[in-house]
Amino acid sequence: MGGHRGRLDQPTMITAVSPTRTATMIRSVTVTEFEWVPDGSRHPLRKFAVDITTHDHQQGSYVALWSAPPLAVPQVISAARLLIGQDPRDRERLWNLAARSLAKHDRIGYGALDIALWDLAGRSVDQPVWAxxxxxxxxxxxxxxxxxxxxxxxxxxxxxxxxxxxxxxxxxxxxxxxxxxxxxxxxxxxxxxxxxxxxxxxxxxxxxxxxxxxxxxxxxxxxxxxxxxxxxxxxxxxxxxxxxxxxxxxxxxxxxxxxxxxxxxxxxxxxxxxxxxxxxxxxxxxxxxxxxxxxxxxxxxxxxxxxxxxxxxxxxxxxxxxxxxxxxxxxxxxxxxxxxxxxxxxxxxxxxxxxxxxxxxxxxxxxxVPPGPGLGVAYDRDWIDSHAVATHTIAD
Amino acid sequence: MGGHRGRLDQPTMITAVSPTRTATMIRSVTVTEFEWVPDGSRHPLRKFAVDITTHDHQQGSYVALWSAPPLAVPQVISAARLLIGQDPRDRERLWNLAARSLAKHDRIGYGALDIALWDLAGRSVDQPVWAxxxxxxxxxxxxxxxxxxxxxxxxxxxxxxxxxxxxxxxxxxxxxxxxxxxxxxxxxxxxxxxxxxxxxxxxxxxxxxxxxxxxxxxxxxxxxxxxxxxxxxxxxxxxxxxxxxxxxxxxxxxxxxxxxxxxxxxxxxxxxxxxxxxxxxxxxxxxxxxxxxxxxxxxxxxxxxxxxxxxxxxxxxxxxxxxxxxxxxxxxxxxxxxxxxxxxxxxxxxxxxxxxxxxxxxxxxxxxVPPGPGLGVAYDRDWIDSHAVATHTIAD
CATH class of the missing domain: 3.20.20.120 (Enolase-like C-terminal domain)
Structure with missing residues (x-):
């Protein structure tokens, strides 16, 4: 039995010192669930967007498309807590934190967050992720x-x-x-x-x-x-x-x-x-x-x-x-x-x-392959906001 | 890509004819999330109970203790939908339905439901699960x-x-x-x-x-x-x-x-x-x-x-x-x-x-090993109800 998990009945929280001091720390993660009725369907479909914001107003975003259905949202929220106060450049360390925190689970919830961190990384240096x-x-x-x-x-x-x-x-x-x-x-x-x-x-x-x-x-x-x-x-x-x-x-x-x-x-x-x-x-x-x-x-x-x-x-x-x-x-x-x-x-x-x-x-x-910075796509914020059904903000 | 999943953005729903006709069909599944503050802690802990009820008032219950934390609840609810209208004796078929429905996921949410089906099976014949x-x-x-x-x-x-x-x-x-x-x-x-x-x-x-x-x-x-x-x-x-x-x-x-x-x-x-x-x-x-x-x-x-x-x-x-x-x-x-x-x-x-x-x-x-019928434990319903923070009822 993983005693640490049992102790908290929550994903294990692991703290570690960031390898470098920096003023660029993650301030908040917002998870926006939205719904729309696809063409040819009578039933609404629910997806979500994640937005990661740093104290100095850098942002990384991703809208989960296929494989991270609503079942993943509690994991996204749980893993998002690991990111607050962390240097967004520490992708490897954060990936390992999430992998351990969600070790018994499918870990699907971290996918959208890692993608948004890559988007943030690209935008912060004005380069596409592929670069x-x-x-x-x-x-x-x-x-x-x-x-x-x-x-x-x-x-x-x-x-x-x-x-x-x-x-x-x-x-x-x-x-x-x-x-x-x-x-x-x-x-x-x-x-x-x-x-x-x-x-x-x-x-x-x-x-x-x-x-x-x-x-x-x-x-x-x-x-x-x-x-x-x-x-x-x-x-x-x-x-x-x-x-x-x-x-x-x-x-x-x-x-x-x-x-x-x-x-x-x-x-x-x-x-x-x-x-x-x-x-x-x-x-x-x-x-x-x-x-x-x-x-x-x-x-x-x-x-x-x-x-x-x-x-x-x-x-x-x-x-x-x-x-x-x-x-x-x-x-x-x-x-x-x-x-x-x-x-x-x-x-x-x-x-x-x-x-x-x-x-x-x-x-x-x-x-x-999109040539712009980060993921190279521009999200239609008005559409997302007007279809939002739940918003979760994780912040320090 | 699993086309069936993508189509619904929900766990795949699979229907199959029950091997036998019966009047004993599952009518509802109730998931009760409850919270309490453990001794020695200052933070509330959340667990959940599941209750499966048939049309002829048989019941099977289980309170998830350790390993099915709140992250699992959306999966429990999703898998519970598979059970409605099914013969509770079809445990193997239902297990396979859930395994396919949650195939990309950790499938943790089905654990409590299967246990409750075993409890129901034991109680229905006045025998402990071990028998x-x-x-x-x-x-x-x-x-x-x-x-x-x-x-x-x-x-x-x-x-x-x-x-x-x-x-x-x-x-x-x-x-x-x-x-x-x-x-x-x-x-x-x-x-x-x-x-x-x-x-x-x-x-x-x-x-x-x-x-x-x-x-x-x-x-x-x-x-x-x-x-x-x-x-x-x-x-x-x-x-x-x-x-x-x-x-x-x-x-x-x-x-x-x-x-x-x-x-x-x-x-x-x-x-x-x-x-x-x-x-x-x-x-x-x-x-x-x-x-x-x-x-x-x-x-x-x-x-x-x-x-x-x-x-x-x-x-x-x-x-x-x-x-x-x-x-x-x-x-x-x-x-x-x-x-x-x-x-x-x-x-x-x-x-x-x-x-x-x-x-x-x-x-x-x-x-x-508890000698009574089903799991052989009696749950304190008053305690659970008085600590409930959310109830989800899945029914036909």
Missing amino acids: LLGRQRDRLPAYVSTVSGRKGSGALGSAAAYADYAEDCVNRGALAYKFHSFPGSDVADEIAILRAVGERLRGRADVMTDPGKGLDTLADALRLGRVCDEVDAFWWEDPLRGDAAPAHRILRERVRTPLLITEFVRPLEHRIGLAHQGATDLLRADPELDMGITGVIKTAHAAEALGIDLEVHAAGPAQRHCMAAIRNTNYYELGLLDPELGNPLMPPVYADGYAEDLSAIGADGCVP | LLGRQRDRLPAYVSTVSGRKGSGALGSAAAYADYAEDCVNRGALAYKFHSFPGSDVADEIAILRAVGERLRGRADVMTDPGKGLDTLADALRLGRVCDEVDAFWWEDPLRGDAAPAHRILRERVRTPLLITEFVRPLEHRIGLAHQGATDLLRADPELDMGITGVIKTAHAAEALGIDLEVHAAGPAQRHCMAAIRNTNYYELGLLDPELGNPLMPPVYADGYAEDLSAIGADGCVP
Whole structure:
């Protein structure tokens, strides 16, 4: 039992002397929860923004997009308390404080905070995050990642409809196409869609499938894997429940298509441990899920040391800056796109035209990396404020 | 990207037909957050109770004690929605629904719900949970697990004070003693306390230490490990940051004392994976942290299949019923005890004298397993209601 945790029934608070004295200390963190009703939906969706402010009025901001849902907010607030009074340049020390403080938890709540610290760091020296990290590339080869369809209705209601949309995406510049099938992940549906998409794009673009861990048995996963090989898929992703190494070694032995798991695996050492165990060909990391830009870059470096590729999960400015600074990576996940609605789940929070839909893809099949300071995006504060439903301010 | 999750920005809702038709369906889940100021503290502590009620007025209850802190409440509420309208006997199916719904998260929120389902199951047939699981034992050999001391003050302010308390615990029946040192986990303090305790108890009782992942370097962990060997410790627990397999294999190769990790590792397959990788000698599971009694028993069975022992983490009625039904286990963690305050962090929620302090230890050095139906404890509803600060009701 972690006695320190038990003692407080709160995340462990660890204090340490900052390596350097400075007048630049974090004064407050504001977490703004906001809601809006996405196009095509009748239900409001809730996301949140974080703003970190120093005593000398530097600011770093981030709006969590995909992977840090409302479940994470209590963790964000808890981890934000660790930041107050700290030097915002101490990103490594603060990352380690948060990792220990939330050690028993998934630690998702620290992702948005680390990203905002990187935004602050970039803005404070008028440089983009990719420049602080060190640039490898500024064009990101993009694949379209679909929403889940609805069997029998709508624009992704059948295998043929998935194939039609795949063709449309490739015609509009996408270099590859990954689908999420109908909720429930029936293996027959998975196979039918994969065959239809694979045949439609054969020789034109890469194809990937992502059952999102929907298959309950290894046998069903192997059935799907056979079809991945048949259509020469670029990767197959999270076919099977859980992340057990023995099962995924069997999949890798029996299926030729490269396997991608670890989107559902949180701490760094377990993601890397699965690669050590021969349980995956490619690794995942996500700045919102995996403790920020710092967490993604650590995963990328560990993957590089293993000689394997790290695929950054999901779309967003933090993902773009990460991928810009990683050599051993292949594709930017432009998602989740809907044939009729574009990117309906992306909150309309950008004041500068930053987009995560097909319009972002250039003639080279790539999306750009924002060139401005920090994350390089301008948030629409009026929109966020007018949709705010709860605000939490953590301050000294 | 898990398309289903992204689509809803909520845990995936999965529906499936219940295997049998029944009139016994879950009607509501109530989550009651309560606060009280523990003895010796000036700050209120918040815990929560869950109550699951069926249409025919069966009820299952659990008060989360240690490991499901307020950070878990949004997960509890989210997972509770999965239970409404379901047959409460479908524990395996519901466990799998929750595991998928919270797949990217630590899943801690489902622990209290699974425990309450077991309580309901036992009460519905007037049998204790251990009888439903199948009993292995009804006396649980106990070790005292201390709170963290405060260096230089209080009853655990020095190495000698830890040794004095160790001797007192053994004189009062404890078979073993595990300490949590001062917050901050300075390796010199860890070593001084371990030497003092080890010398005091040599030949009389087992000694364990738990730095709670406080040491930042493998080198410091090895220094502590040498002293574990010197005092012939029964196990050493979570000495080092993170749960990386290579580092823990080094510790196991260089230190003779059995190593216990995985308290900080959440999904089942990663706990077992660390044993597969030779990274630990003993495994941990906790009904609040690891998806309930169901999660602990699965871990115990997987450990049994590996031929190793599963030590149930923390004190409480759910832990007692689990340990009662497991062969491959050694000690009950009676904690977190304070020489002056008893068990100050345990909420005083029992109406029947159920205790988690030295008074629970019998002449055989063991604590009992509650014999009554379900978890076998009676909650003090008046106390809980009078300390309630928030109530969430999830119903159809």
